[in-house]
Amino acid sequence: xxxxxxxxxxxxxxxxxxxxxxxxxxxxxxxxxxxxxxxxxxxxxxxxxxxxxxxxxxxxxxxxxxxxxxxxxxxxxxxxxxxxxxxxxxxxxxxxxxxxxxxxxxxxxxxxxxxxxxxxxxxxxxxxxxxxxxxxxxxxxxxxxxxxxxxxxxxxxxxxxxxxxxxxxxxxxxxxxxxxxxxxxxxxxxxxxxxxxxxxxxxxxxxxxxxxxxxxxxxxxxxxxxxxxxxxxxxxxxxxxxxxxxxxxxxxxxxxxxxxxxxxxxxxxxxxxxxxxxxxxxxxxxxxxxxxxxxxxxxxxxxxxxxxxxxxxxxxxxxxxxxxxxxxxxxxxxxxxxxxxxxxxxxxxxxxxxxxxxxxxxxxxxxxxxxxxxxxxxxxxxxxxxxxxxxxxxxxxxxxxxxxxxxxxxxxxxxxxxxxxxxxxxxxxxxxxxxxxxxxxxxxxxxxxxxxxxxxxxxxxxxxxxxxxxxxxxxxxxxxxxxxxxxxxxxxxxxxxxxxxxxxxxxxxxxxxxxxxxxxxxxxxxxxxxxxxxxxxxxxxxxxxxxxxxxxxxxxxxxxxxxxxxxxxxxxxxxxxxxxxxxxxxxxxxxxxxxxxxxxxxxxxxxx
Amino acid sequence: xxxxxxxxxxxxxxxxxxxxxxxxxxxxxxxxxxxxxxxxxxxxxxxxxxxxxxxxxxxxxxxxxxxxxxxxxxxxxxxxxxxxxxxxxxxxxxxxxxxxxxxxxxxxxxxxxxxxxxxxxxxxxxxxxxxxxxxxxxxxxxxxxxxxxxxxxxxxxxxxxxxxxxxxxxxxxxxxxxxxxxxxxxxxxxxxxxxxxxxxxxxxxxxxxxxxxxxxxxxxxxxxxxxxxxxxxxxxxxxxxxxxxxxxxxxxxxxxxxxxxxxxxxxxxxxxxxxxxxxxxxxxxxxxxxxxxxxxxxxxx
Numbered sequence: 001x002x003x004x005x006x007x008x009x010x011x012x013x014x015x016x017x018x019x020x021x022x023x024x025x026x027x028x029x030x031x032x033x034x035x036x037x038x039x040x041x042x043x044x045x046x047x048x049x050x051x052x053x054x055x056x057x058x059x060x061x062x063x064x065x066x067x068x069x070x071x072x073x074x075x076x077x078x079x080x081x082x083x084x085x086x087x088x089x090x091x092x093x094x095x096x097x098x099x100x101x102x103x104x105x106x107x108x109x110x111x112x113x114x115x116x117x118x119x120x121x122x123x124x125x126x127x128x129x130x131x132x133x134x135x136x137x138x139x140x141x142x143x144x145x146x147x148x149x150x151x152x153x154x155x156x157x158x159x160x161x162x163x164x165x166x167x168x169x170x171x172x173x174x175x176x177x178x179x180x181x182x183x184x185x186x187x188x189x190x191x192x193x194x195x196x197x198x199x200x201x202x203x204x205x206x207x208x209x210x211x212x213x214x215x216x217x218x219x220x221x222x223x224x225x226x227x228x229x230x231x232x233x234x235x236x237x238x239x240x241x242x243x244x245x246x247x248x249x250x251x252x253x254x255x256x257x258x259x260x261x262x263x264x265x266x267x268x269x270x271x272x273x274x275x276x277x278x279x280x281x282x283x284x285x286x287x288x289x290x291x292x293x294x295x296x297x298x299x300x301x302x303x304x305x306x307x308x309x310x311x312x313x314x315x316x317x318x319x320x321x322x323x324x325x326x327x328x329x330x331x332x333x334x335x336x337x338x339x340x341x342x343x344x345x346x347x348x349x350x351x352x353x354x355x356x357x358x359x360x361x362x363x364x365x366x367x368x369x370x371x372x373x374x375x376x377x378x379x380x381x382x383x384x385x386x387x388x389x390x391x392x393x394x395x396x397x398x399x400x401x402x403x404x405x406x407x408x409x410x411x412x413x414x415x416x417x418x419x420x421x422x423x424x425x426x427x428x429x430x431x432x433x434x435x436x437x438x439x440x441x442x443x444x445x446x447x448x449x450x451x452x453x454x455x456x457x458x459x460x461x462x463x464x465x466x467x468x469x470x471x472x473x474x475x476x477x478x479x480x481x482x483x484x485x486x487x488x489x490x491x492x493x494x495x496x497x498x499x500x501x502x503x504x505x506x507x508x509x510x511x512x513x514x515x516x517x518x519x520x521x522x523x524x525x526x527x528x529x530x531x532x533x534x535x536x537x538x539x540x541x542x543x544x545x546x547x548x549x550x551x552x553x554x555x556x557x558x559x560x561x562x563x564x565x566x567x568x569x570x571x572x573x574x575x576x577x578x579x580x581x582x583x584x585x586x587x588x589x590x591x592x593x594x595x596x597x598x599x600x601x602x603x604x605x606x607x608x
Numbered sequence: 609x610x611x612x613x614x615x616x617x618x619x620x621x622x623x624x625x626x627x628x629x630x631x632x633x634x635x636x637x638x639x640x641x642x643x644x645x646x647x648x649x650x651x652x653x654x655x656x657x658x659x660x661x662x663x664x665x666x667x668x669x670x671x672x673x674x675x676x677x678x679x680x681x682x683x684x685x686x687x688x689x690x691x692x693x694x695x696x697x698x699x700x701x702x703x704x705x706x707x708x709x710x711x712x713x714x715x716x717x718x719x720x721x722x723x724x725x726x727x728x729x730x731x732x733x734x735x736x737x738x739x740x741x742x743x744x745x746x747x748x749x750x751x752x753x754x755x756x757x758x759x760x761x762x763x764x765x766x767x768x769x770x771x772x773x774x775x776x777x778x779x780x781x782x783x784x785x786x787x788x789x790x791x792x793x794x795x796x797x798x799x800x801x802x803x804x805x806x807x808x809x810x811x812x813x814x815x816x817x818x819x820x821x822x823x824x825x826x827x828x829x830x831x832x833x834x835x836x837x838x839x840x841x842x843x844x845x846x847x848x849x850x851x852x853x854x855x856x857x858x859x860x861x862x863x864x865x866x867x868x869x870x871x872x873x874x875x876x877x878x879x880x881x882x883x884x885x886x887x888x889x890x891x892x893x894x895x896x897x898x899x900x901x902x903x904x905x906x907x908x909x
Contacts, residue, residue, distance in 0.1 A: 258904045356670055356724070363670075367720070376712045386705055393753050393762075396903045398896060405749040406742070412712060413738045416719060420731055424670065424723040491703045491762040498706060501687050501698075502713065504613060505620075506680030509827065513676050516823040519666035524726035527667075528818055542728035542735075549881045550739050 003054035004065045004118050007043055008111045011036055015107035022100035029103050030090040036107045037082040040114070044079050048072035049466070055118075066120035066180075069470040073320065074240050075117045077327050081232035082110050084331055087445035088225040091342060096142040096223050108135040109234070116237060122167045122177045129237075130160055136234055145221035148214075155214040159204025163241070166197035183248045191252050192264070198245035199268055206238030206301040209275040210561060216282070219294030224338030224347070227290055231297045232331035239304050239323050246308040247316060247474050259395050265309045272305030273403030280410035282558065285551045287544075289337045289347045289418045293330060296373060296414060299407050300326045303388060306400055310391045313476040314488055318387030320467045325372060325380035325456055332369035332449035333415075336362050339438040339446070340422065344431060349418055350544045353537070354427030354524070358435040363423045365446040370415035372453045375408050378499035380456030383464075383486070390488035413547060421543035426524050428537050458499040461486070616687030616697030623686050623837035624830060628652045630862060631833065634869045641873055656829045664822020667725045674721020675824045679831045681714030686834050689841055690765040692851045704752060704762045707842055708745075714831060715741075718816060725819035733815020736806035736880050743887035744796030744803070750895040751786040751793075754902050755779055755846060764842065768850025778849040782909050785898040787847055789891045791868070796887065797839045800872035805880045840865050 002010060018032035047053045053067035089106065093099035112135060115128030133156040140149040171177055173194070174185035186194055200211075207215035215235075219227040251262040259266065279299025286292040300322065307319025339362045340355055341347045356363040372379035375386075385408060392401050437443070456463065461481050468478040480487040485494045525540065534540055545551070582590060632649035639646025666672055688706055690696040719737065722730040756762045758779075759770040771778050780787045796803040806815050820828060844850065844860045851857035878886065901907050 354726075357668070360669075371713070371716065374712070374716075376709050376716065377706070382709055386703075389705060390762075393756050396757050396899075398750065398753070398899045398903065401753050402746060402750060402892075402896070405746050409742050409745045409749075412716070413742055416716070416734075416738060419720065420723040420734065424720065424726075425731065426726045488762075490756055490760055491766075492700050493703060494698075494701050497698060497701055498684075498710065501613075501616065502681065502684040502710065504617075505682070505684030505687065506676060508617070508683055509676045509679035512679070512827060513672065513823065516660055516826075517663045519664045519672070519822065519824070522665045522667060524667055526665075527725060527727040528729070540726060540728055542731035546731075546735055547739060549736075549879075550742075550884060553881055553884060 002043060003056055004067070004114065005057050005060055005063070007040060008114050009059065011040055011107050011111035011114070014039075015104050015111065018107060019100060019104040022103060026093050026099055027090050029100065030086075030093060033089050033103050033106050034083075034086045037079065037086040037110060040110060041076070041079040041083040044072065044075045044114075048076060053118075063115075063124050064120055065118045067118060069466075069473045070240075070243065071117040073466065073470050074236060074323070075114060077324055078113055078117075078233045078236055079110065081229065081327055081331050082106075084335070084445045084449055085225050085229045085232075087441045088228075088335060088338060091439055091442060092223060092225055092338075095342065097144060098142055102139060102142055102223070102226070105135045105139045106229075109139070109229075113233070113237065117240065120179055122170065122179055122182065125179070126160070126164055126167060129163060132234065132237065133157070133160060136230070139226050139229075140218055140222045142226070143221065143223045148217040148221035151214045152218045155204050155211055158211070159201045159238075162197045162204065163201035166194050166201065169194045169197070179244075183244065186249055191249075195245055195249055195252075195264055198249070199242065202238045202240075202242030202245060203271070203305070204238070205241060206235060206304065207298050208238075208301050208305055209271060209278050209298075210564075212275065212278070212298050213561065213565065215298050216286075216291045216294040219297065219334075220288055220291035224290065224341045225335065227294070228331045228334035228338065231293065231334055232327040235297060235301065236323055236327060238301065239308075239319075242305060242308055243474075246305075247311070251311060259397050261310070261395060261397075265311060268309040269306050269397065269400050272302045272309065273400045275299065275302030275305060276403045276407035277302075278561075280407045280414065281554060283414040284410065284417075284547050285555065285558070286414075287348055287350055289349055289422055290334070290341075292349075292414055292418065293333055293337065296411065297326075297330055299411070300330070300373070302407065303385070303404070306404060307388050307391065310395060310397075312391060312394075313471050313479050314387055314394070315391030316471055316474065316476060317464060317467050317479050318384050318391060320470060321380070321387060321460070321464065322384035324463065325384045325453075328449055328453050328456065329369045329372035329379070329381055332365055332446060332453060333373065335442070335446050335449070336366035336369065337418070337422075339442055342438070343435045349421040349546075352422045352428070352431070353425045353541045353543060354423075354431070355435065356423045357427050358431070359423075359437050361443055362438055362446065365450045366419065366423065368450045368453050370419060372457065374411045374415050378457045378495065378502055379453050380460065382457055383460045383493070383495060386493055387486070387488065390490065394489040413550075417546050421541075421546060425543060426537040426541040428541065458496055459484075460495055612697050613687070615695065617683075619689055619691055619695065619697060620683045620686035620834060622691075623689070623841070624834050626858070626861075627833045627837040627840075628656070630865060631836070634866055637866060638869055638873050641870065652829075652833075656826050656833075659821075659826030659829065660823050662822040662826075664820075664824055666824070667819060670724035671721050671819075672824070674717045674719075674724060675827050677717030678714045678721065679717075679827045681710060681717055682831045682834045682838070685710040685714065686838055689838055690768070690845065690850070691841070692853055692857055693765065693769060695854075696765050699765070700763060702764045704756065704764055704767075704842075704846075707764070707838060708749070711835065711838065714835065718828065718831065721824075722816040722819070727819045729812045729818045730816050732812050733806050733808075733818070736808075736812075737816060739880055740796055740799075740803060740806055740883050743884045744793040744891075747789045747887060747891040747895040748793035748797075750892070750899055751783065751789050752846065754783060754786055754895075754899045757903050758782075758908060764845045765850065768845040771849035772852075777909055778847060780847040780849075783898055783902060784909070785894045786902075789895045789898070790843065790847060792887070792891050794839060794843050794864075795868055795872060796883070798836055798868065800868055802872075802875040802878045803883055804872075805878055805883055808877065836865075 014036040018029040022029040055065040112131040170182040174182040204211040283295035372381035375381040636646040
């Protein structure tokens, strides 16, 4: 198989091919994106786990690569996300203002993501990082929202500059731009600044509090399948950067003896906890299913921050497994919503209802995805949350635990809402005729994701072994695994057994059900209405303000973060006006003022 | 493996029978509190088997599938439950988090089935049930975090045997504030007054249950009885030191369940937002306070 360099060049070439082919046949152009992303995925899996990586560079100037277990792990997840989303590309060409640009940028971003993950040089990484931002930026407004793209650029630029500043400080410290060398040699007074800047860069990309504002905007306004890409793929680059700061940098600062954690790490864990809580609370009150899932991505990003900041092998395994489990679950959920949106042209839950009757497969995909997202066995999300709980309890982090538990229980609330309002409930008349099940390739992608959601929950140990190699590479002890079980700090977990017992229980329940008298089938409108006569489906469908009583308790406080940014914006404008008034002005009195000031400075000569 | 499955299924079945009988006895106790005679102790069995034998209506496949998933999930959860030190279907794997999260599968199945009926009252009931859950679960989990940290294991039978060691008290005594919180949370879990907002018969026509009849309702009754069995036994194991033999288990179980019923019957009903505010005020503060006292300061009675 091709070397990493050839893979990147090939992907870029295919991007160009798909751009050119669009004139001839849009479908063929989309097929090229499918081909390209599957090729990258297959090649990464082959080179990473069966063969070995060829890191030689022959054509690209100033670029060098290295392959590590960490970057392979992330590359597999992200390229798999791309492969699954690419199957949706042919069906969304008409939904976008510029399908050609989408296909082109789709493969471009994939190539640059590979660059970020596999380079061994910090400046190259920064270049690729910026290239990812610049290419993905233009995928957002293809449904017509420029505001979201501007916001994405703003926060991403902030993150990129933080990364650049951290890189320069690292260089000043160690005299090297090479990632491994410079991270190993960090010390001295710059340590705190480097740590903070790297964490900020990761958090801005991950959409963690307080840099979360772009996430719901972008994931809510971007084309439906692009949202899946951002949530499952590009956002995970943030997790990749945070691993640098939280795991690869040596811990420093005074230790909190009660929880045995450096205070810098503790602060990051608290930020992660706040991200979980705010993400959950905001997700509960969204009406747009995509925005809801966007806030859920934010909350799950918080879990990754908490897990990476705890600095032990169980939590690191939990965090890395969460990256995988959340990518699978959120991509499946976003794609299921995209399939619905393709038929109905809306993702607002208050306008939808009863989709299950026409789209049963999409419904099952969404159901499995949310079971994983809520961390319920027998799905992948349970394994990662169990590992993270183990680590949090073992450290005795009470306040972080409140957030972690809240996010986990709160996720039942928000993931259930699209299930109830969008898929279940009354079948609304406007969709009875028009809605069909999703086309075959979309179903293939969604079913594969569902099967993987299940498999990651039933037999996680092969994947956990792979993660063990990452953990060992990062300098920690590997987690004890047997063929079926995982050993945590305070207990054993046997995921296969849980699945078996669950299936057994369902089998017993099914036997009870089937052996009893058959029920008579009645329509959905044939329900108990307390003696009222209701003939319109909308009146019998409870979907607007689903959690109104709960929302009322905190809706006063939801704009705090936005208001803080607005007031920062205001202050910057104020300051700029002041500068403008004193510097860029034609007023004679200002000129006189400067003349006098300069004269005084000259007269003071000796001192200045 | 087969033996374990049989034992586990026996626990689930026995738990159902035991809890249903005890439920009947408790109806009698409550009736005496209200100066009524009350139904016979086996009334609940009669109700369930009558329902199972009746012909019912169905609102589509998800309506039935949800019921099967609900009962299946709960049976699966009950199979992990230890009863005494010796009656444990899957030793070492009776992890606390399995009970909390596998229970949620059953709940999800029921919620799904109820929403699938297309009745808005059912959806309101589900909304209230989930909101109640987010209220009582957090303080309870913090208390259990303290227990797991102290006992060093998250296996439920392991926690029970930890309390039986000579130098340890039952966690009911060792963590007095945590115990109060857990009692309140258990009342929320069981849907006892004042936290029965999601059933609220006169207000939202029994909430999630509004559309059910016949075998579906019968299966959900079975599910409810097993759920109560799981939650109360979990409480017995976590706070009352588990049980050496079946007799002790029955006694402890009966005391917990009967006293909860008595407390519940002198209360009114909270509104749903009051439930949330209630749990996030004192119980959460007490749970965090207890955790700080026990973990950071090391003061355990």
